[in-house]
Amino acid sequence: MPIVEDIPESRVRIACLQMRPEWGAVATNVSRSVGLIAAAAAAGATIVVLPELCSTGYVFASRDEAFAVAEELPHGSTAVAWIEAARRHRVIVVAGIAERADNRLYNAALIAGPEGPIGIYRKNHLWGAEALFFEPGNLGFPVFHTAAGRLAVAICYDLWFPETFRMAALQGADLLCVPTNWVPMAAQSDSLPAMANILMMAGAHSNSLFVAAADRVGVERDQAFVGRSLIVDCAGWPAAGPAGADAEEMIVADVNLADARRKRRWNDFNQILRDRRTDLYDEMLGTGLKRGWY
Amino acid sequence: MPIVEDIPESRVRIACLQMRPEWGAVATNVSRSVGLIAAAAAAGATIVVLPELCSTGYVFASRDEAFAVAEELPHGSTAVAWIEAARRHRVIVVAGIAERADNRLYNAALIAGPEGPIGIYRKNHLWGAEALFFEPGNLGFPVFHTAAGRLAVAICYDLWFPETFRMAALQGADLLCVPTNWVPMAAQSDSLPAMANILMMAGAHSNSLFVAAADRVGVERDQAFVGRSLIVDCAGWPAAGPAGADAEEMIVADVNLADARRKRRWNDFNQILRDRRTDLYDEMLGTGLKRGWY
Numbered sequence: 273m274p275i276v277e278d279i280p281e282s283r284v285r286i287a288c289l290q291m292r293p294e295w296g297a298v299a300t301n302v303s304r305s306v307g308l309i310a311a312a313a314a315a316g317a318t319i320v321v322l323p324e325l326c327s328t329g330y331v332f333a334s335r336d337e338a339f340a341v342a343e344e345l346p347h348g349s350t351a352v353a354w355i356e357a358a359r360r361h362r363v364i365v366v367a368g369i370a371e372r373a374d375n376r377l378y379n380a381a382l383i384a385g386p387e388g389p390i391g392i393y394r395k396n397h398l399w400g401a402e403a404l405f406f407e408p409g410n411l412g413f414p415v416f417h418t419a420a421g422r423l424a425v426a427i428c429y430d431l432w433f434p435e436t437f438r439m440a441a442l443q444g445a446d447l448l449c450v451p452t453n454w455v456p457m458a459a460q461s462d463s464l465p466a467m468a469n470i471l472m473m474a475g476a477h478s479n480s481l482f483v484a485a486a487d488r489v490g491v492e493r494d495q496a497f498v499g500r501s502l503i504v505d506c507a508g509w510p511a512a513g514p515a516g517a518d519a520e521e522m523i524v525a526d527v528n529l530a531d532a533r534r535k536r537r538w539n540d541f542n543q544i545l546r547d548r549r550t551d552l553y554d555e556m557l558g559t560g561l562k563r564g565w566y
Numbered sequence: 567m568p569i570v571e572d573i574p575e576s577r578v579r580i581a582c583l584q585m586r587p588e589w590g591a592v593a594t595n596v597s598r599s600v601g602l603i604a605a606a607a608a609a610g611a612t613i614v615v616l617p618e619l620c621s622t623g624y625v626f627a628s629r630d631e632a633f634a635v636a637e638e639l640p641h642g643s644t645a646v647a648w649i650e651a652a653r654r655h656r657v658i659v660v661a662g663i664a665e666r667a668d669n670r671l672y673n674a675a676l677i678a679g680p681e682g683p684i685g686i687y688r689k690n691h692l693w694g695a696e697a698l699f700f701e702p703g704n705l706g707f708p709v710f711h712t713a714a715g716r717l718a719v720a721i722c723y724d725l726w727f728p729e730t731f732r733m734a735a736l737q738g739a740d741l742l743c744v745p746t747n748w749v750p751m752a753a754q755s756d757s758l759p760a761m762a763n764i765l766m767m768a769g770a771h772s773n774s775l776f777v778a779a780a781d782r783v784g785v786e787r788d789q790a791f792v793g794r795s796l797i798v799d800c801a802g803w804p805a806a807g808p809a810g811a812d813a814e815e816m817i818v819a820d821v822n823l824a825d826a827r828r829k830r831r832w833n834d835f836n837q838i839l840r841d842r843r844t845d846l847y848d849e850m851l852g853t854g855l856k857r858g859w860y
Contacts, residue, residue, distance in 0.1 A: 396843050403835045412846050432772050432838065434728030435847045459803050465758065467771055467802055474768030477761055478726050508761055509753050541697045544726065549690050552706050553729045 282421045282446065282529035287317035288486035288513070290501040290521045295329030295492050298341055302327050302350050305367065306357045308522070313361035315524055318420055323488040324368035324395075324427050324453040325379065331493040335377070338405040342372035346389040351382050358384040364418055366425055368451035370406075379406045381425045381451050383416055391416050393425035397433055413439035421446040421529035428452040431468065437475035437483075441545060446506075446529040448475075450485035454498045466500045469514055477508025480536040480544055482527055489518055506532040576715045576740065576823035581611035582780035582807070584795040584815045589623030589786050592635055596621050596644050599661065600651045602816070607655035609818060612714055617782040618662035618689075618721050618747040619673065625787040629671070632699040636666035640683040645676050652678040658712055660719055662745035664700075673700045675719045675745050677710055685710045687719035691727055707733035715740040715823035722746040725762065731769035731777075735839060740800075740823040742769075744779035748792045760794045763808055771802025774830040774838055776821055783812055800826040 289308045293301045305322055312320045324330065327350045332338040345351050350369055358365040364385045371380035371394070379395040379402055394409035395402075413436065416423045424440035426448055431437075440448050450472070457467045465473070468485070476483045482505060489499040502513040503525040512525035537543045583602045587595045599616055606614045618624065621644045626632040639645050644663055652659040658679045665674035665688070673689040673696055688703030689696075707730065710717045718734035720742055725731075734742050744766070751761045759767070762779070770777045776799060783793045796807040797819040805819035831837045 396846055397841055398835070400833050400835050408843070409846075429836075429841075433842060434732070434768075434772060435842065438728070439847065459801055461803065464803070467767075470764055470802070471768050471772065473758075473761075474728075474765050478728060478765065507751075507753055508764070509755065509758070539694050541692070541694050542723075547691055547723075548727060548729065549702070552690055552703075553733065 283526065284318045284420050284529055285316050285524060285526050286319045286321070286447070286484045286503055287312035287315065287522055287524045288321045288484050288501045288503055289323075290487055290489060290499055290515045290523070291323060291326060292490040292520055293323070293326050293329050293488060295331065296341060298327050298350065302353050306353055309354070309357045309363065309365060310361060312522060313363050315522070317363060317524060319364045319423075319447070319449070319484070320366070321449045321484050321486040322365070322367035322451060323486050324451040325370055326368050326451065326488065328370045329492055330453045330488070331495050332405050333493070335405050338370060338377055339372065342370040342377050344373065345369070345371050345380065345382055345392050346384070351389070354382055355384040355389055359386055359388065362386040364390070364420055364423070366423070366449040366451060368427060376407045377405055378409065379427060381427060383423065383425065385418055390418060393427070395427040395430060396436070397429045399429040413443065415440060415443040415445045424448050426450050428454065431471045431475065434475060437479045437481060441479035441481045445481060446532040447482040447484060450483060452485050452487045454487050454500065456496055456498055466498060466514065468498075469500055469502050472502060472504050473508040476504045476506060478544065480506045480532050482506050482529060482532055484525075487515070489520065506535055577820065578612045578714050578823055579610050579818060579820050580613045580615070580741070580778045580797055581606035581609065581816055581818045582615045582778050582795045582797055583617070584781055584783060584793055584809045584817070585617060585620060586784040586814055587617070587620050587623050587782060589625065590635060592621050592644065595623075596647050600647055603648070603651045603657065603659060604655060606816060607657050609816070611657060611818060613658045613717075613741070613743070613778070614660070615743045615778050615780040616659070616661035616745060617780050618745040619664055620662050620745065620782065622664045623786055624747045624782070625789050626699050627787070629699050632664060632671055633666065636664040636671050638667065639663070639665050639674065639676055639686050640678070645683070648676055649678040649683055653680055653682065656680040658684070658714055658717070660717070660743040660745060662721060670701045671699055672703065673721060675721060677717065677719065679712055684712060687721070689721040689724060690730070691723045693723040707737065709734060709737040709739045718742050720744050722748065725765045725769065728769060731773045731775060735773035735775045739775060740826040741776040741778060744777060746779050746781045748781050748794065750790055750792055760792060760808065762792070763794055763796050766796060766798050767802040770798045770800060772838065774800045774826050776800050776823060776826055781809070783814065800829055
């Protein structure tokens with residue numbers, strides 16, 4: 273009798289909110305994001321992901337500009353609004369924000385749930401001119417144990433590093449939530465998925481990890497963003513999306529987060545994380561590499 | 567003046583030979599593979615990749631069966647034939663073979679060139695019942711410095727581990743050659759690339775590394791193989807293929823291997839390998855992990 277299969281286990285409804293923030297209009301963006309969270313909750317979502325820097329916009333021309341809109345966590349007005357929305361709608365919210373801490377700025381994400389703030393993630397791999405405004409993340413790859421399951425967070429360029437998925441999965445994450453602001457890639461073909469989506473699919477598949485990315489759309493100071501928000505299952509296949517390239521859109525997927533753990537086993541011999549040949553990886557991927565050349 | 571751009575640098579023509587070996591018919595398979603190498607050379611190829619275990623077939627029912635067709639390297643008759651073909655046609659050949667060494671069996675690849683044998687790769691990540699017949703690879707992830715450029719080798723399930731691409735790229739490889747025997751994946755969609763192809767694209771893109779995979783086709787003892795041989799450029803996009811799922815086929819791509827090194831730089835701030843946060847990866851991806859739980 274299929275007893276185990278009848279148990280609900282860790283079923284969640286994930287919503288990714290693809291939105292178009294207005295640069296510098298924090299109050300407007302936060303108000304709109306709170307409305308979108310309410311809409312996602314009304315659609316039954318239990319985990320809601322919003323884009324990178326969705327309260328401020330992305331393209332800063334100076335550190336002053338970034339500093340002016342950055343907020344302390346979790347006490348700034350944006351964080352307070354998101355925490356209140358998470359509490360009111362009884363959802364987990366993962367949303368990108370410009371964080372200020374001791375005059376250091378981070379490209380960060382706030383994680384909040386029905387019981388209040390859960391944690392902070394700070395983008396570890398900074399892209400382009402972000403290096404002029406933000407500090408590289410210094411919190412590692414935290415995995416947050418929530419009532420819904422184990423969540424990790426990555427932001428945009430973090431996905432270009434397979435280590436990001438590995439660090440999340442090896443610490444037990446079931447779901448990687450990805451606030452992002454993807455920009456166009458060279459040589460992108462219309463007949464193939466966006467490279468950012470391909471990286472998600474590969475990372476999900478080779479780690480048996482759900483991945484949910486909320487991108488932004490629109491153009492900001494001549495910088496275009498590509499949309500294509502996507503939720504992939506733990507086998508690496510799309511569960512919802514990709515969203516379109518131009519419009520605001522909510523994508524929603526129902527998944528059983530427990531599958532991430534169970535499906536790491538392929539057959540009698542293979543379990544994707546235990547098959548790693550750490551005996552062969554150490555020298556180059558571990559500390560030895562700090563002295564490497566490349 | 568664009569002086570550098572006019573230099574041929576490291577231009578090579580890569581051919582992947584998708585073939586259908588006949589189980590156990592070593593002499594026939596080797597003779598046919600030598601003919602295919604000649605055809606690839608006649609088409610101007612300078613690097614030729616053949617499938618995993620292409621001289622023997624893949625599905626062994628016992629260790630005895632595997633042992634009976636395995637050969638010592640580089641002195642067995644298959645290796646001698648491939649080495650002679652590489653010498654005669656002045657190409658680099660990378661081909662999958664069952665290797666016997668001190669009564670140990672390896673799922674291996676022979677690398678040979680115009681000057682003779684270059685090296686051996688032994689599959690590090692064994693799939694399924696391979697664990698009953700073969701030893702896990704014990705040669706690490708060697709990078710072979712050839713006249714054509716720096717080549718690394720991976721076999722099939724090795725691609726499921728992003729560490730394989732990383733180990734190759736961090737040691738300077740320009741091209742990862744992949745003899746493979748891909749089997750069908752669950753939930754594969756007709757509208758999306760094969761998951762094996764997606765893993766190649768992601769690995770190539772996030773390491774700026776060319777990847778050339780030669781798969782087999784056909785059915786062997788009820789085990790189907792999926793074809794879809796593919797050559798991807800160092801940005802992760804297809805340069806040739808994917809080949810079809812059912813027929814023997816040669817795919818050919820002209821690439822400049824020097825691009826792998828140059829294009830690791832994205833912009834003034836980012837170089838894909840140097841951006842790695844080894845300070846954050848060490849604990850989980852290095853030696854610490856041997857004592858981890860997952």
